[in-house]
Amino acid sequence: MNAIGASVPRLEDDRLLRGLGRFHDEIVRPGQLWLRVVRSPVAHARIRGIDTAAAAAHPGTVAVLTAADLAGMPPVPVRQPAPGIDFTPYLQSALADGHVRYVGDPVAAVLSEDPYLAEDAAELVALDLEELPVSLDARTGADLHPESWRGAGATVGTVDFAYGDVDAAFAAAAHTVTTDLRVGRHSGTPLETRGLVADWDARARRMTVWGATKVPYVNRRITAQMLGLAEHQIHMLETDAGGSFGIRGEFYPEDLLVPLLALRTGRPVKWTEDRTEHLVAANHAREQEHRIELAFDAEHRLLGLRGEAWMDTGAYVRTHGAVVAVLTSAMMSGPYRIPACRSRVHVVTTNKTPVGTYRAPGRFQHNFVREHAMDLAADRLGVDPVELRRINLLHGGELPQQRPLHIFGAPMLLDGKDHLDHFDKSRELFGYEAWREEARQARTQGRLVGAGCAVILEKAGLGHDSAVVDIGATGAIRVAMGGANVGQGVETVMAQIVAEEFDVPTGSVAVVLSDTDILADGSGTFASRTTVVGGTAVKLAAEQVLAKARRVAAVLLGAEPEQLVVHAGCLAVDGEPERRIALGQVAAACYTPQFVRTGEEPGLIGRGTYAAGAMTYPYGAHYAQAEVDPGTGAVRLLRYAVSYEIGRAVNPALVHAQILGGTVQGIGGTLLEDFRYDERGLPLATTLDEYRWPRAGDLPDIQVEIFEDAPAPGNPLGVRGAGEGGTAGVGAAVANAVRDALGLTGTVGALPLHPDRVMALIRATDEEEEAI
Amino acid sequence: MNAIGASVPRLEDDRLLRGLGRFHDEIVRPGQLWLRVVRSPVAHARIRGIDTAAAAAHPGTVAVLTAADLAGMPPVPVRQPAPGIDFTPYLQSALADGHVRYVGDPVAAVLSEDPYLAEDAAELVALDLEELPVSLDARTGADLHPESWRGAGATVGTVDFAYGDVDAAFAAAAHTVTTDLRVGRHSGTPLETRGLVADWDARARRMTVWGATKVPYVNRRITAQMLGLAEHQIHMLETDAGGSFGIRGEFYPEDLLVPLLALRTGRPVKWTEDRTEHLVAANHAREQEHRIELAFDAEHRLLGLRGEAWMDTGAYVRTHGAVVAVLTSAMMSGPYRIPACRSRVHVVTTNKTPVGTYRAPGRFQHNFVREHAMDLAADRLGVDPVELRRINLLHGGELPQQRPLHIFGAPMLLDGKDHLDHFDKSRELFGYEAWREEARQARTQGRLVGAGCAVILEKAGLGHDSAVVDIGATGAIRVAMGGANVGQGVETVMAQIVAEEFDVPTGSVAVVLSDTDILADGSGTFASRTTVVGGTAVKLAAEQVLAKARRVAAVLLGAEPEQLVVHAGCLAVDGEPERRIALGQVAAACYTPQFVRTGEEPGLIGRGTYAAGAMTYPYGAHYAQAEVDPGTGAVRLLRYAVSYEIGRAVNPALVHAQILGGTVQGIGGTLLEDFRYDERGLPLATTLDEYRWPRAGDLPDIQVEIFEDAPAPGNPLGVRGAGEGGTAGVGAAVANAVRDALGLTGTVGALPLHPDRVMALIRATDEEEEAI
DSSP: OOOTTOOOOOTHHHHHHTTOOOBGGGOOOTTOEEEEEEEOSSSSEEEEEEEOHHHHHSTTEEEEEEGGGGTTOOOOOOSSOOTTOOOGGGBOOSSOOSEEOSTTOEEEEEEESSHHHHHHHHHTOEEEEEEOOOOOOTTTSTTSSTTOGGGSOOEEEEEEEEESOHHHHHHTOSEEEEEEEEEOOBOOOOSSOOEEEEEEETTTTEEEEEOOOSOHHHHHHHHHHHHTOOGGGEEEEOOBOSOOTTTTTSOOHHHHHHHHHHHHHSSOEEEEOOHHHHHHHSOBBOOEEEEEEEEEOTTSOEEEEEEEEEEEEESSBOTTTTHHHHHHHHTTTTTBOOSEEEEEEEEEEOSSOOBOOOSSTTHHHHHHHHHHHHHHHHHHHTSOHHHHHHHHBOOGGGOSEEEEEEETTEEEEEOOSOHHHHHHHHHHHHTHHHHHHHHHHHHHTTOEEEEEEEEEEOOBOOEEEEEEEEEOTTOOEEEEESOOOSSSOHHHHHHHHHHHHHTOOGGGEEEEESOTTTSSOOOOSOTTOIIIIIIHHHHHHHHHHHHHHHHHHHHHHTSOGGGEEEETTEEEETTEEEEEEEHHHHHHHTTSTTTOOTTSOSSEEEEEEEEESSOBOOEEEEEEEEEEOTTTOOEEEEEEEEEEEOSOOSSHHHHHHHHHHHHHHHHIIIIIOOOOBOTTSOBSOOSTTTSOOOOGGGOOOEEEEEEOSSOOTTSTTOOOOOSSHHHHTHHHHHHHHHHHHHTOSSOOOBSSOOHHHHHHHHHHHHHHHHHO | OOOTTOOOOOTHHHHHHTTOOOBGGGOOOTTOEEEEEEEOSSSSEEEEEEEOHHHHHSTTEEEEEEGGGGTTOOOOOOSSOOTTOOOGGGBOOSSOOSEEOSTTOEEEEEEESSHHHHHHHHHTOEEEEEEOOOOOOTTTSTTSSTTOGGGSOOEEEEEEEEESOHHHHHHTOSEEEEEEEEEOOBOOOOSSOOEEEEEEETTTTEEEEEOOOSOHHHHHHHHHHHHTOOGGGEEEEOOBOSOOTTTTTSOOHHHHHHHHHHHHHSSOEEEEOOHHHHHHHSOBBOOEEEEEEEEEOTTSOEEEEEEEEEEEEESSBOTTTTHHHHHHHHTTTTTBOOSEEEEEEEEEEOSSOOBOOOSSTTHHHHHHHHHHHHHHHHHHHTSOHHHHHHHHBOOGGGOSEEEEEEETTEEEEEOOSOHHHHHHHHHHHHTHHHHHHHHHHHHHTTOEEEEEEEEEEOOBOOEEEEEEEEEOTTOOEEEEESOOOSSSOHHHHHHHHHHHHHTOOGGGEEEEESOTTTSSOOOOSOTTOIIIIIIHHHHHHHHHHHHHHHHHHHHHHTSOGGGEEEETTEEEETTEEEEEEEHHHHHHHTTSTTTOOTTSOSSEEEEEEEEESSOBOOEEEEEEEEEEOTTTOOEEEEEEEEEEEOSOOSSHHHHHHHHHHHHHHHHIIIIIOOOOBOTTSOBSOOSTTTSOOOOGGGOOOEEEEEEOSSOOTTSTTOOOOOSSHHHHTHHHHHHHHHHHHHTOSSOOOBSSOOHHHHHHHHHHHHHHHHHO
């Protein structure tokens, strides 16, 4: 019974290392056709006409669809409504109807016998477009065209979170600090691009769909509604996925086109996104412009926070609705004691790729904006930035604390144990004071070295999930749950939770993820909720199995259920190890008339559902030591460290890997990755030469420390969710380190910290110093 | 809410009539291989050697397997143990090891790229066989070779059912009657022969198997155990089936060979039985030799019954174990008041095809033996055969009655309402007295016309079954249950049961049968139990859905759950029809946080399990009027009628069709069908020229009357099971009619009543008359 907490090797790796992974592109159906999507080459235009004749006549072409072929079909809905905001006018149809609104907007679908012929045919689709003006900036472009969102620049809605009397707080403040900060446009760009295979079985009247990897049950419902099928006519099957990061697996236009074409042609249809498509078609993320104001009393205690932000949602509102805006806004106070706060975010359309939730959505932004402003405030107040944080961090005596807000309908209960204590221990652990001293020494030698830190507040685990655990008469144990294997090792984690209950090797537990036939409902893998919510459902299901096994085994062993202990997959009478029975034998007995009861499922099967009443709030700290090349503006990270309080690690090695990977992604978004556009709205990063991933040479040795000081009180596993904390604080810590290195009096202004931006900061500082 | 009881058209027919049925042979998997089984050409031999070289070298051959390749693999187990009998020595291995024991015994398996090449290669497998003596008669051959069952003629075990002091009853009797009767060897021979397709997915580590149609969950467990897989690694999928009748879908040697070869080769494997194979390989049935003794008091009341029988189980004991013997033996008293009874059946091996349960197993036999003996007794006692039955039939005042026996562990509770009343009403309805009078008149004109009747006791509905009913947010309703669609219309019946609960059209309910992924456990379709047990599970599942829907809808409508009534797929406040909500909308609400609860499955999903504590006992009467051709001995049925008390008919048209079809099969077994063997054990009926199915021209107009006077008290639907009553009484009624036509003083002696047998009876009667 020590499966939980052990860094057991990943169960997934056996098949992956032997080349037996189940990625969507490896699904080959007899007679399958290939979809190629024709996309808009311009950012904004009226469609005067689409000539598909040449494409239709091309060898191999089976069908060419345009919006006219989808008449009456609704656009892709949002899956998370936001009170007070009507997204309807901003939803994306599967194929653009009348106008195209970003480069990459799907306008036609070509179905062919061959993937290469499909590409050739797609190029023959002739678009007659009348170009229109573009809107590319959410702040300056907001309501440029109030008469019609069709020109973009429309405000979809404003998300507003407030508590306390914030204007009074500012009126009473001894010091206030105000700054504007911008976060660049980047996103999750998984190694494996998206793709889908759909196969309609006219005999069974059922569609099988491979490739949905985030919220398959939601996608099944949307597919059914759009195609006029019943949910049960659609079978979504898990595949492996080469990364997800929140952007893979949402319902995109292609998620309708692929099954629709399978249904219409009666043949299997496959679609695999190419890299350039991916970089313009899959959700972008992050781009926001912020104004933040902080009010302090004379003792440097925070009295209030005012924030306003403009979120660039791209040309349409996709499935997440306003989730990013909500999480940016509601969590702006972070882990601090702030008596009054008002934070609002305007969701604004532009003629760019629509955005979605990418690892730590909103939190990358609010942590960056608040923590960078805190360093600015420390300077202005003449106090050490570490000390300013220490003064204001929530400590043990104040926690748990109900912040007077609701997020997604759930009360915002800060369930941490002691943010201050975590920060203190964490700095001590990494020797952060030595980093700072080292940087100071380097600077005295003329090097541009700085150190920065950030305390972060994360969130995880809202919603519900279900699981089913069964033990067969052969003794085989299986768990099915609603998560997705996107590389994080969820199979291993779920197997550990089950193995713990039955005291068996983790490797003996088979795991099925998001097979909509085997498990009736599941929520998916997003928002660091799989272990918190899904894992708890798994535990509840396993406990149910064990309860029945105890009852039946007690009869078979002539004992009382309470006398039985679990040992190595058996139930034994406590103290009499020879009086035992294997769970498989108990399962076999459960199918005999003696133990089958009306109203109770036969066999050893447990169904668990866990509905989290509130989110859990993991927290941590990020530390960076950076050196700037004064000649090029290049930022080199010398040291990096993350501490993260996650309550309990089911598999520490996997948590470590997740935090590490997340940190690397954060570094990418902070220093390298940038979806830039030219003034006509043409994307400048459509290959991996232009959209720069972090590589090993870009990275320092990253230290990760998992804290298990504060088990989450809301779930029986005590877990807090660990998927996003590595990403959430990087922008802040690195910006603070660069600010320190350059000795800025202001802020870095914007992310990413590309050499050109850093050079500009260096030049501005030099001018400032010269002016003195 | 009038779906139950309506003769709605079959839902199955839409796909079947459009050529979209899902028969196993229509499953085509990319890269599939074909299995051909090499079978023994002799009835008993030692295998000196098998030379597979030529077959292996044949074009297309992928593998040739013999018993040596299955070393260590257990034989096919029985699925129904019989207390006190050890079947182990008599079980069949997938491939014969050392000896072959009947013509058709599988000795090798050839796997080829092509089905025709597979046949050719199979003919190249050279068997070196040393022929051994054969045993072909269960009664005279029993224990011919007590030293070893390998020569066949071994008594596997004896099934013995007794109550009361039967010897005292006979000692006190005023009259006793003794006779020996034999039932011939025939079986279910469905239009579609057997077949299986298995596909091993090495990526998912799962086997999909199409073609299991009777007890797929049992077969899955056996497959898993034999292959060393977990049950959950095997996905059994429903197919349509062109008839089953109890013999299709048991676990046969081929049910191991097909998935085993798929696992070993990593390629899909298909096997489709040809007709000649089918006639020697699929279970035979029925062959039994009986002695029956009846004891009467002076008022013609039955005092006791003694029976002894020898059941020919063929060369091995197959999955049913001793089920046929148990049902023959335990039910021998039939629907009569018999104070003391002892009936035993010896299960004996022979060198013939193994047998199994075929429609009305045991009941075709016991009803024939008892009812034909009753007619003999009536003659001997000088009482009218109808009157003799009336004197002895259980009447309302005596029912329900606990017969002091247990069948399959369940008490034998005769749950009928009034057997005498049924018999009286039924004769009246069909005008049976007029049939008899008509026959008498015909005989006065020199024609050999006679009338006969039989009262029958059937049984149905033991065991358990499970079902899951769900309503999606689209409003789509689905039910999954553990039955099999073998032509009887089970999809329609299950849809009706669900439609009744939700007041929706039957056609709007989708039905999934025996998909082991969608439904975790099910029992299958056999023993007239699908509607009784499975249908009740479906009803319980639907009730569970409705209970949750009521609770949630009450909140949404601002009403109390008890106020709500079901109307046309909606819940409405009683008396306020405009305050209503569709079940699909309720389902959608059930996925929202407001209604998802820890410990309760989300959505509108109900899981029902029903465990029948005892069987239900349907009953009825058969009537025949027959004319014998004095020149050829051919029996022509002039009239036939069946009345059957089934408690409640969910779909009267389907029940009618089942009884009709069953009667036709009974006529086949009584007059035409006969698996004869020559003295070396070579089968004489290996084509449909030799094994004669009844055809339209062989049949009279058959009247069927369904009685619903006595709803089964044990299940909420009140159903009794209707699948086998058409078959169970034919042997008896026809034999009695022929006996009447010929004016026999003795019995017909044996079934089937082939012309040669009938001519022999005519000649014996003539000689008898001449002797007078």
